[in-house]
Amino acid sequence: MSSLVRAVVAVLLLTLGVGCASESTPQAPSAPAQADVPPPLVPAMALPENAVEDAVAKLDGIAERLLSESGVPGMAVAVVHAGETVYAKGFGVKKVGEDGAQNQVDADTVFQLASLSKPLAATVVAHQVGVGAIGWDTPIVTELPWFALSDPVVTQMVTIGDMLAHRSGLPDHAGDQLEDIGYDRRQVLERLRHLPLDPFRISYAYTNFGFTAGAEAVAEGAGKPWEQLADEVLFEPLGMASTSYRFADYADRPNRAVGHIHADGRYQPTYVRDADPEAPAGGASASANDMTRWLAMVLANGSHAGKQLVAAEALLPALTPQIVSSRATEPAMRSGFYGYGFNVGTTSGARTELSHSGAFLLGAATNFLILPSADVAIVALTNGTPSGVPEALTAEFADLVQFGEVREDWYGLYSKVFAEMINPEGSLAGKQPPADPAPAAPLSSYVGTYHNDYWGPATVTEVDGGLQLTLGTKFDARLSHWDGNTFTYTWVSENFPPGSVGEVTFDGDTLTIADYDEFGMGAFLR
Incomplete structure (x- = not known):
C-alpha cells in the first residue's frame, strides 16, 4: 500500500532536526545568561540580528528556485511574526495549460490542505475542551456508542485524545483504502472494528480515520456536523472566509488552485481529490492569507483580536508531546513527538518546533512550521503531487531564522524520500507476464x-x-x-x-x- 501521508510523517523526521549541520558551519553567539528564565526555555544560541526580517527577504528567491527545480505548478507562502503577517505571496499557476493573469497564484488562492486539516481540527477540539463541552480524555463511545475497535476493552477506553495522537493501536492509515473505493465517513468508521490492533497507547501509527473518529465524537457532542462546528468556533471568529472542511466549498471557489498529479515526468491536472469522508483529517481547504490568521492565534496561545478564542490551557496539550512518533535510533539523535494534531520536535538550535505536512498523491502538498521561541510561523501550500517543496521551503526558512544561513540541502533530502514513496504499487508492478502462461478457466x-x-x-x-x-x-x-x-x-x-x-x-x-x-x-x- 502506498500512502503519501505516511511519507510525509517519515520525511518530517528531517524537519524535526534529525539532519546534522556540517562541522564547518560557524556558530552564532551563545545566548546571554538569563537567570530569571527556566532552563527548559533557554535556547542553545541567540537568534541572529534581524533574524526574521533577513529570512523573509530571501523567500522570493527560495520559492522561485524550488518551483523551477521541481516543476510544481504553483505555491503560496505566508509568514507571521509578532502577531502580524509580514509576508504573503503567490508563485506559479493555479492550473497548467491555462494562460493569463487570472491563472496566477496569489496569497488568496485557495489550496486543498490535505493533512494540514489535522492541526486545524485539533484547534477546534481545543476550543470545545476549553468551553467544557468535551474533554481530551472523553471516551469515543460516550458520544459515538456505535463505534467499536476489535478489542472490546480498548473500545471502551479509547479517547478523543488517543485518536488525535494516533495512539489507539489502529494500523497505519487504517481505512484509507476503504475511502479510495468509495465508502463514506460512517461506513469507513464502522469497518475499523475488523482491524487488528497494536498495543494501546504505546504504539504510534498515523491514521486519518482514527483521527476522524475523534473529531466526529466532538461534533456529536456539540450536536452539529463537524463542518459546521469548525465554521462556527474557528473559521468565522478568525475571519477565515475562504476556509472550509467541505469539498464543495473548495470546488466553488473562483480563486482556487487545481490539483496536479506527477506522471510521465510532468505535472498534469488529471484527477480530482474529494476528501470529504476524512474531512477533519484531510478535507480542509484554505488560502495562505487565511492560514496566517490561524497561525497568529496559535502563536498567541489561543488569543485573537484581544480575546481568548481558545483557552490556552486547552490548547497546550495539542502543542506538546503526547506520544513518541519517531524514536531516535542512537543516543545522540533527537526523537520526534506528536501532540494532538501537531508534530512536536526540537531543532538543532534547541528550539521547540511545531509542524505538520499534508499530501495528496492526486495533487496537493502543504507544510507549516512554527518556532514559538522566535514568535514566527510559516506556511507553504502547493498544488502538485508531493515532492518535498513546501517542507524544504519552511526548513530553509527555519534555518535562516535560527542560524542566519541554510545548513542542509533540504530539498535534496526531502525530494529523495518523496520520490521513493510514490513508486508504483502492486506485486506485479514492473514485471513482465510469463512467456508461456497457463490458460485461464472459462x-x-x-x-x-x-x-x-x-x-x-x-x-x-x-x-x-x-x-x-x-x-x-x-x-x-x-x-x-x-x-x-x-x-x-x-x-x-x-x-x-x-x-x-x-x-x-x-x-x-x-x-x-x-x-x-x-x-x-x-x-x-x-
Missing part, C-alpha cells in the same frame, strides 16, 4: 459476487469477452489475464499511483485481491 466460472466483511462485496462480471471487477462505488477495473487463475488490473487512486499493477487470484469460490490483503483480509468468498 470466464463464466469466475463470475459472481464475492463477500468480505471489511471491504464489502466484490463483483466479477463478464463484459465484451473479458472480466470486470467492481468494489465499493469507485473501483471498477478491467481484469487482464496473467497466468492460470491470476489476473491483473490497473487503476489510479490516492493510494495506487500511476503504473501500479494489482493482482487478483481465483481459487474456486475464493477471490483474493493482493493489494487489499495487507491485514490478511483480502480474501472474498462467493
Whole structure:
C-alpha cells in the first residue's frame, strides 16, 4: 500500500532536526545568561540580528528556485511574526495549460490542505475542551456508542485524545483504502472494528480515520456536523472566509488552485481529490492569507483580536508531546513527538518546533512550521503531487531564522524520500507476464459476487469477452489475464499511483485481491 501521508510523517523526521549541520558551519553567539528564565526555555544560541526580517527577504528567491527545480505548478507562502503577517505571496499557476493573469497564484488562492486539516481540527477540539463541552480524555463511545475497535476493552477506553495522537493501536492509515473505493465517513468508521490492533497507547501509527473518529465524537457532542462546528468556533471568529472542511466549498471557489498529479515526468491536472469522508483529517481547504490568521492565534496561545478564542490551557496539550512518533535510533539523535494534531520536535538550535505536512498523491502538498521561541510561523501550500517543496521551503526558512544561513540541502533530502514513496504499487508492478502462461478457466466460472466483511462485496462480471471487477462505488477495473487463475488490473487512486499493477487470484469460490490483503483480509468468498 502506498500512502503519501505516511511519507510525509517519515520525511518530517528531517524537519524535526534529525539532519546534522556540517562541522564547518560557524556558530552564532551563545545566548546571554538569563537567570530569571527556566532552563527548559533557554535556547542553545541567540537568534541572529534581524533574524526574521533577513529570512523573509530571501523567500522570493527560495520559492522561485524550488518551483523551477521541481516543476510544481504553483505555491503560496505566508509568514507571521509578532502577531502580524509580514509576508504573503503567490508563485506559479493555479492550473497548467491555462494562460493569463487570472491563472496566477496569489496569497488568496485557495489550496486543498490535505493533512494540514489535522492541526486545524485539533484547534477546534481545543476550543470545545476549553468551553467544557468535551474533554481530551472523553471516551469515543460516550458520544459515538456505535463505534467499536476489535478489542472490546480498548473500545471502551479509547479517547478523543488517543485518536488525535494516533495512539489507539489502529494500523497505519487504517481505512484509507476503504475511502479510495468509495465508502463514506460512517461506513469507513464502522469497518475499523475488523482491524487488528497494536498495543494501546504505546504504539504510534498515523491514521486519518482514527483521527476522524475523534473529531466526529466532538461534533456529536456539540450536536452539529463537524463542518459546521469548525465554521462556527474557528473559521468565522478568525475571519477565515475562504476556509472550509467541505469539498464543495473548495470546488466553488473562483480563486482556487487545481490539483496536479506527477506522471510521465510532468505535472498534469488529471484527477480530482474529494476528501470529504476524512474531512477533519484531510478535507480542509484554505488560502495562505487565511492560514496566517490561524497561525497568529496559535502563536498567541489561543488569543485573537484581544480575546481568548481558545483557552490556552486547552490548547497546550495539542502543542506538546503526547506520544513518541519517531524514536531516535542512537543516543545522540533527537526523537520526534506528536501532540494532538501537531508534530512536536526540537531543532538543532534547541528550539521547540511545531509542524505538520499534508499530501495528496492526486495533487496537493502543504507544510507549516512554527518556532514559538522566535514568535514566527510559516506556511507553504502547493498544488502538485508531493515532492518535498513546501517542507524544504519552511526548513530553509527555519534555518535562516535560527542560524542566519541554510545548513542542509533540504530539498535534496526531502525530494529523495518523496520520490521513493510514490513508486508504483502492486506485486506485479514492473514485471513482465510469463512467456508461456497457463490458460485461464472459462470466464463464466469466475463470475459472481464475492463477500468480505471489511471491504464489502466484490463483483466479477463478464463484459465484451473479458472480466470486470467492481468494489465499493469507485473501483471498477478491467481484469487482464496473467497466468492460470491470476489476473491483473490497473487503476489510479490516492493510494495506487500511476503504473501500479494489482493482482487478483481465483481459487474456486475464493477471490483474493493482493493489494487489499495487507491485514490478511483480502480474501472474498462467493
